[in-house]
Amino acid sequence: MRRRVDLSGYLFILPALLVIAIFRLYPILQAIRMSLFNWGIAGPLTFIGLKNFARLFIDPKFYESIGNTFWYVLFVVPLTIIISLFFASLLNQKIKGRSAYRTLYFLPVVTSIVAISVVWKWIFNPDRGIFNAALNLFGLSGLKWLNDSRGVFEILLAPLNIQVAGFFTGPSIALLALIIMAIWHNLGYCIIISLAGLQNVPAQYYEAARIDGARGWKLFRHVTLPIISPTIFYLLVTQSIIAFNTFTPVYVMTQPPGGPLGTTSLVVYYLYEQSFRLWNLGYANAIAFVIFIIIFSLTQLQKRFLEQRVYYE
Amino acid sequence: MNKSARTAIHILLILGALWMLLPFFWMVSTSLKTQVEALQFPPNLFPETWKFLNYIQAFRQVDFSRYFLNTIIMTLGTTLLVFVTSTLAAYAFARLQFFGRDTLFTLFLAMMMIPMPVYLVPSYVILSRFGWIDTFFALIVPWSVNIFSVFLLRQHFKTIPQELFDAAKIDGLNHLQILKNIVLPLSKAVLITVGIFQIATNWNSFLWPLIVTHSDAMRTIQTGLAYFAQAESTNYPLLCAASTFTTMPLIVLYVFVQRQITESYARTGLKE
Secondary structure, rough: OOOOOOOOOHHHHHHHHHHHHHHHHHHHHHHHHHHHOOOOOOOEEEEEEOOOHHHHOOOOOHHHHHHHHHHHHHHHHHHHHHHHHHHHHHHHHOOOOHHHHHHHHHHHHHHHHHHHHHHHHHHHHOOOOHHHHHHHHOOOOOOOOOOOOOEEEHHHHHHHHOOHHHHOOOOOOHHHHHHHHHHHHHHHHHHHHHHHOOOOHHHHHHHHHHHHOOOHHHHHHHHHHHHOOOOOHHHHHHHHHHHHOOOOHHHOOOOOOOOOOOOOOOOOHHHHHHHOOOOOOOHHHHHHHOOOOOOOOHHHHHHHHHHHHHHHH | OOHHHHHHHHHHHHHHHHHHHHHHHHHHOOOOOOOHHHHHOOOOOOOOOOOOOHHHHHHHHHHHHHHHHHHHHHHHHHHHHHHHHHHHHHHHHHHOOOOOOHHHHHHHHHHHHOOOOHHHHHHHHHHHHHOOOHHHHHHHHHHHOOOOHHHHHHHHHOOOHHHHHHHHOOOOOOOOHHHHHHHHHOOOHHHHHHHHHHHHHHHHHOHHHHHHHHOHHHHHHHHHHHHHHHHHHHHHHHHHHHHHHHHHHHHHHHHHOHHHHHHHHHHHHHOO
16 A cells, blocks of 8 residues: 655754754865865865865874863863762762752853853962962962963972973863863762762662672672663763863963963864964864764764663663 | 761761852852952952942943843744744654655754864854854854754654544644644643753853854853953953853743753753
């Protein structure tokens, strides 16, 4: 039996499809094309093949921004997840005021990153900031924070007479300030997700493990952790993508943006600088291509893992 | 659990909450100080006199009323269009049979995975060819579809019992009437989640308006605040006042519709 051809399906998706075709699909294909051109804001477009990519491979500023982003993601993501698991475990106990705590912890998530950056820049102010005031209160000397380009490992290893250079100096103090702020900003989100994961752990499992004598850390390590590992993996991937896309704090907080000495130049900021400050649009698309490859790999990792999990269940 | 364990947990949670609230407290406290008092070191935790005038001054120093208006127009525009495009597409994907449906849906989902930095530059080029740079078209039209909303609505539409559709067809309703009279009234909760998500992302969006608008008259709340932060980079009371009144609307909304906001964030992840 032949079905009647029903065109309404196409009509219904047409508006959405048009917008997606023009403002998502076409730009993505265009990005690949642009990366093969010497594409400025004015002047003729010249096809230069893979020269933008060749330039990328020898651009020290690009490597620097990738290095900065690497440290940024490596610090922000695991720390946020560990701290969120800690607070989520506390909130998973039968105590009063759980929803009030959750509300408070989630507050930074709904606050705009621009306003947050403005306020934290003030908090980190080297001469007048409350962060240094608090350090002084404990008898510690303040730091120059957003003005300090020294690497964290460089400072920590100096007393041991170990010298490190370049990438191995680690995130600068300025980048560390951005890291602290990012952890604060995303913690509430991770707590909510971790808490949902923890609530999936069946109570019988705990009871059984307790009878076997497991307590505290052992209980967490052998009962909780295996069951919430999908949640942790989900957070690892999504938080890495978010951290990788960080732009606004660099733009608002650092002076000059990406400074001091380029130590807070994250790769998305570098993309912005190349495209909308220097108008090297072709070259910028080569950078975008690398960003795409990295994030695509992360999402594939997540997809594969989630499929496995579905199969397992 | 014994009492001392409970107390310990509360102490840890309160310390954590204080840490989470400190920046907000400092923002509001600084926003009420005079510039002289703000620069005192070590600082006073609370302002000596509460200078509410800072708020009025910050609001007038740059054209914040314009920025608010622009943001409201952008939010209303994208939200209305998203409702139309997403419900139609979700209905088709959930309920209609047509060739290539699942391929198209996969294409939609794939587009959702692509992060904004990847298509930022070509989008700018396309918008400037349309002559849309620095207009509301550039702020609204590229965001008039929200793929995640399509996904969310499709999942919900699939749960509506087939009998309702069969009955509607016997009554002679066409698809548009079924969508309007039967499906949408049953989808209020999801539609609210979509709407709140739209408000939150529009209110906080920064990178896109930064790139597709240039003039002061087209600034949104976030680009306006960033501009103000550059113009008044050392006047911390005014900066904190502006940060307070630009974040307050969303925080108030959050307090009222907490569950939906948490849910829409939990389902979609953060967006900058």
